[in-house]
Amino acid sequence: MKGIATVNFKGGVGKTTITWLLAKYGAERKGKRILVVDTDAQMSLTLAVQLQESGTLYSEFETWYDTKHQGKNKTILNALEAYDVIKGGHFNFPIDSSFAYQMSPNLHFVPSVVDLYWLELEVFDREKVKHFIRALLGKIEHSTTFNYDYVFFDCPPNFTALSYSVLSCSSLLLIPVNPDVFASRGVGLMIDGLKYRIEPWPDPKVAVFMNKAKLYRGNLTRETQRYWEETKAVCDVKRQEGIHIEGWDSYIPDRVDIKRAIPGQYFPSQFKHYFADLWNNIERILG
Ligand SMILES: Nc1ncnc2c1ncn2[C@@H]1O[C@H](COP(=O)(O)OP(=O)(O)OP(=O)(O)O)[C@@H](O)[C@H]1O
Ligand SMILES: [Mg+2]
Numbered sequence: 001m002k003g004i005a006t007v008n009f010k011g012g013v014g015k016t017t018i019t020w021l022l023a024k025y026g027a028e029r030k031g032k033r034i035l036v037v038d039t040d041a042q043m044s045l046t047l048a049v050q051l052q053e054s055g056t057l058y059s060e061f062e063t064w065y066d067t068k069h070q071g072k073n074k075t076i077l078n079a080l081e082a083y084d085v086i087k088g089g090h091f092n093f094p095i096d097s098s099f100a101y102q103m104s105p106n107l108h109f110v111p112s113v114v115d116l117y118w119l120e121l122e123v124f125d126r127e128k129v130k131h132f133i134r135a136l137l138g139k140i141e142h143s144t145t146f147n148y149d150y151v152f153f154d155c156p157p158n159f160t161a162l163s164y165s166v167l168s169c170s171s172l173l174l175i176p177v178n179p180d181v182f183a184s185r186g187v188g189l190m191i192d193g194l195k196y197r198i199e200p201w202p203d204p205k206v207a208v209f210m211n212k213a214k215l216y217r218g219n220l221t222r223e224t225q226r227y228w229e230e231t232k233a234v235c236d237v238k239r240q241e242g243i244h245i246e247g248w249d250s251y252i253p254d255r256v257d258i259k260r261a262i263p264g265q266y267f268p269s270q271f272k273h274y275f276a277d278l279w280n281n282i283e284r285i286l287g
Contacts, residue, residue, distance in 0.1 A: 005170040011157035014211035019154040027107035032149040040156035041116035048262040074098040075113040134169040176211040184230035210251035250277035
């Protein structure tokens with residue numbers, strides 16, 4: 001079981017969209033067993049899953065969330081609370097169908113909870129929080145009902161106690177960037193920041209790719225190409241500094257059908273080869 005965290009401290013680059021569509025691709029087209037965890041207090045993914053395109057609520061998920069998940073104290077925050085109180089004893093948080101919702105046979109989902117906003121203010125043992133996701137993944141892995149190939153974490157656009165924990169145990173940090181001036185600068189700043197904040201640097205693989213790429217007649221526009229070349233140059237510098245970072249030429253185009261895919265509850269099949277390219281890179285880099 002491999003952990004993949006989608007991160008970028010810049011907001012709106014497509015972390016949530018790409019996490020979900022990649023997970024859907026892997027689960028439904030490649031037959032992998034995948035868990036997606038929404039670690040963002042904004043709850044974008046959770047709300048997107050909940051809302052159909054018409055704006056009506058996806059009632060089965062909502063009922064599960066209210067009665068089984070939050071109602072039975074089985075949220076990710078409840079898991080962290082259970083982990084925080086153990087003192088050399090047993091991490092008492094059974095993993096079952098109240099924790100993860102089955103979206104389709106191979107795709108399970110752990111939603112977020114708005115109380116994550118207050119996580120930073122509560123008094124958790126900081127060192128302990130760092131190891132929480134690792135402990136949780138251990139529990140998930142040893143549970144008899146769950147047998148995942150990949151766990152995707154949709155991270156918030158800022159550095160939180162929970163993302164600290166996610167980044168400290170992920171095998172791959174997936175960084176989507178957009179074709180703008182923030183792409184290359186953002187990647188450099190973020191890698192430096194992560195190196196500084198995560199001690200010891202757990203040495204995950206890092207991969208950068210372009211989302212919302214602008215196309216003209218099926219090829220990247222010159223502007224998008226230029227931003228991508230700048231970003232790859234930053235990746236080269238960081239690689240020389242010893243980071244396992246790759247800039248992938250596989251990209252996802254800027255398309256309305258991709259934007260609508262999560263609330264519309266579909267996979268944008270006409271763009272599947274873009275997701276296939278990304279997926280192949282993920283499998284290759286994770287070996
Ligand atoms: N390839 C794409 N083509 C068109 N629209 C896209 C694409 N990817 C993402 N979007 C749109 O861009 C907006 C931001 O996407 P998303 O919420 O996935 O970003 P994010 O990085 O998760 O944001 P945040 O930082 O707030 O968590 C959304 O409206 C989404 O539908
Ligand atoms: Mg998001």
